[in-house]
Amino acid sequence: MVGSVLICADSSRTVACRTSAHPPQRVSFGMNILDALRLEQSRRSFLSRTSSGIGTLALSSIMAPDLLRAQEGDGVTGPKWEGVVKPLHFPQKCKRVIHLCMAGGASHLETLDYKEKLAALDGKPMPKSFTEGQPIAQLQGQRNSLKCLAPQHKFVQHGQSGLAVSSILPHIGSMADDLCIINSLHTDQINHDPAHTLMNTGTSIPGRPSMGSWMLYGLGNASENLPGYVVMTSVGGGQSQPIASRQWHSGFLPSRFQGVEFRSTGDPVLYVKSPNGVSLSQQRDVIDAVQSLNRIGNQSFQDPEVTTRIAQYELAFRMQTSVPELMDVSGEPKHILEMYGTQGGDGSYASNCLLARRLAERGVRFIQLYHRGWDHHGGIKKASAVTAKIVDQGTAALLKDLKQRDMLDETLVIWGGEFGRTPMAQGSGRDHHIKGFSTWMAGGGVKGGIRHGATDELGYAAVEDKVHVNDLHATMLRLLGINHEKLTYRFQGRDFRLTDVSGHVVEKILA
Numbered sequence: 240m241v242g243s244v245l246i247c248a249d250s251s252r253t254v255a256c257r258t259s260a261h262p263p264q265r266v267s268f269g270m271n272i273l274d275a276l277r278l279e280q281s282r283r284s285f286l287s288r289t290s291s292g293i294g295t296l297a298l299s300s301i302m303a304p305d306l307l308r309a310q311e312g313d314g315v316t317g318p319k320w321e322g323v324v325k326p327l328h329f330p331q332k333c334k335r336v337i338h339l340c341m342a343g344g345a346s347h348l349e350t351l352d353y354k355e356k357l358a359a360l361d362g363k364p365m366p367k368s369f370t371e372g373q374p375i376a377q378l379q380g381q382r383n384s385l386k387c388l389a390p391q392h393k394f395v396q397h398g399q400s401g402l403a404v405s406s407i408l409p410h411i412g413s414m415a416d417d418l419c420i421i422n423s424l425h426t427d428q429i430n431h432d433p434a435h436t437l438m439n440t441g442t443s444i445p446g447r448p449s450m451g452s453w454m455l456y457g458l459g460n461a462s463e464n465l466p467g468y469v470v471m472t473s474v475g476g477g478q479s480q481p482i483a484s485r486q487w488h489s490g491f492l493p494s495r496f497q498g499v500e501f502r503s504t505g506d507p508v509l510y511v512k513s514p515n516g517v518s519l520s521q522q523r524d525v526i527d528a529v530q531s532l533n534r535i536g537n538q539s540f541q542d543p544e545v546t547t548r549i550a551q552y553e554l555a556f557r558m559q560t561s562v563p564e565l566m567d568v569s570g571e572p573k574h575i576l577e578m579y580g581t582q583g584g585d586g587s588y589a590s591n592c593l594l595a596r597r598l599a600e601r602g603v604r605f606i607q608l609y610h611r612g613w614d615h616h617g618g619i620k621k622a623s624a625v626t627a628k629i630v631d632q633g634t635a636a637l638l639k640d641l642k643q644r645d646m647l648d649e650t651l652v653i654w655g656g657e658f659g660r661t662p663m664a665q666g667s668g669r670d671h672h673i674k675g676f677s678t679w680m681a682g683g684g685v686k687g688g689i690r691h692g693a694t695d696e697l698g699y700a701a702v703e704d705k706v707h708v709n710d711l712h713a714t715m716l717r718l719l720g721i722n723h724e725k726l727t728y729r730f731q732g733r734d735f736r737l738t739d740v741s742g743h744v745v746e747k748i749l750a
Contacts, residue, residue, distance in 0.1 A: 333683025
C-alpha cells in the first residue's frame with residue numbers, strides 16, 4: 240500500500256519500505272524511530288504537494304467515478320445539479336413523489352382488501368394448506384392452534400368506480416375514483432426494520448441509497464431554497480414503531496442526496512437558525528469565510544464531499560428564510576385548514592400532510608411522511624379505527640388539495656405500509672405478514688378508480704398480477720421518466736440500482 244510502513248518486532252531485520260515520495264528503500268529497525276518517520280512522508284502530504292492531488296483524483300476515479308462527476312455542478316461553484324438522466328428515458332408522467340408510509344404494517348384486511356370467505360371462517364381453524372412451511376413471524380410456534388380472524392370492519396363502495404374501501408377510511412374512500420388500489424403487493428422481510436429498508440432501498444441490506452436519494456441523483460432538485468428530499472414523522476393510534484434515519488440515507492451516493500428530516504414542532508431543522516444576537520448579514524460573513532477555506536482546501540484535495548459541504552452550507556443559509564416561511568401556515572384559507580383538520584404546527588399527521596403540499600409547491604422532489612401507529616398485534620378492531628381516524632382526513636385532504644391546484648396529475652402519491660397482517664388471529668390482533676398486502680397510488684400517470692391484482696380467498700397470499708416491492712419502485716421510476724435498469728451507480732466494482740437485480744414495470748396500472 241502506498242505510504243505504509245511494515246513494523247517488525249525483530250529490530251535487527253530490515254525490510255523494503257515504499258514511501259510516498261521515494262522508491263523502495265532499506266529501513267533498519269535499529270535506527271531511531273524519528274528518522275524512520277521522517278523518511279516516511281504521509282500520503283496526504285505527498286498528494287497535496289504533487290500535481291494538486293492527482294493521486295486522490297485517480298483513486299476516486301477508479302473507486303467511484305460518479306463522485307467526481309457530481310462536482311461538475313454543485314449549485315454554488317457551478318451549475319445546479321440537474322441529475323444524471325439526460326435526456327429522460329420516457330415521457331415524464333409526474334415530477335415529484337409523496338410517499339405516505341403507514342409504519343408498523345397497516346392490515347390490508349381492515350383497510351383495502353375485504354374477504355368474505357375469511358369472515359365466514361371467523362374463529363375456525365386456519366387451513367393448514369395455507370400456512371404449512373410458511374414464515375408467520377411470532378405465530379410460528381402456534382401452527383396447530385391458528386384460527387381465522389374475520390375482517391373487523393365493513394367495507395363501503397365509493398364513487399363511479401364502486402371501489403370498496405373500509406368504513407374506517409371514509410375520507411380516503413371519497414377519493415376512490417382517483418385511487419389505484421394494488422391488492423397483490425408482497426415483500427421478503429417479515430420484521431419491521433428490514434422490511435422498511437427493503438421498501439425504501441429495494442434491498443434488505445443496510446447501507447444502500449434510499450429511493451428518494453436515487454430520485455434526486457437521477458433528476459436533480461427542482462427547489463432552490465429547500466432540500467430536494469424531505470422526511471416528516473408523526474405518531475398515534477398504536478405502537479410507535481421506531482424509524483431509523485438510515486431509511487432516508489444516501490448510502491454510497493454522495494451525501495448531498497440524502498433526505499433531510501423536518502421536525503413538525505419547534506425548529507424544523509436543528510442548527511439552521513442563527514444564534515441569538517447574530518444577524519443574517521453576520522451569518523453570511525461567517526459562511527463566506529468558511530466557504531472560502533473549503534474552496535481553497537478543495538483545490539488540492541478535490542474531495543466530492545467537500546463540494547457537497549460547500550453546497551449544503553449555502554442551502555442551509557437560504558433555508559434560514561425559506562423554512563420559517565414554509566412552516567407558517569397562517570396565510571392558508573380557513574376552509575383549507577378545516578379540510579385538513581389542523582391549524583398547523585401541532586406535529587400531527589394532518590399538519591404534515593398540509594406541509595407536504597406546501598413542499599410540493601416549492602419544488603421539493605421527494606416527500607416522505609411516516610405515521611408510526613399501525614403495529615396492531617392486539618385489539619386490532621379498535622386500534623385500527625383509531626389510527627385510521629388520525630390519517631384518513633389529512634390524506635384525503637392532500638389529494639383534494641393537489642387536485643384543485645392542478646398538481647395531482649404531476650404528483651405521484653403512494654400510501655401503504657412495509658407489510659400487511661395475517662388472516663390468522665394473534666389474540667385479538669394480527670401478526671406481521673409478507674405474502675400479500677395492499678397499497679394504493681394516485682395521481683401522476685396511474686389509472687384512477689381501479690383495483691389491480693388480488694390475494695387468495697382468505698387474503699393470505701398474492702395470487703393474481705403479483706407486485707413485488709421492486710416492481711413498485713420500477714413503476715415509480717417509469718412514471719418519473721426513468722428506466723429503472725439504466726439508473727445505476729458504480730460502487731465497489733458493481734453497477735447498483737434501486738431495483739437491485741429484479742423489478743418489472745406494472746404496465747396495467749399506467750394511464
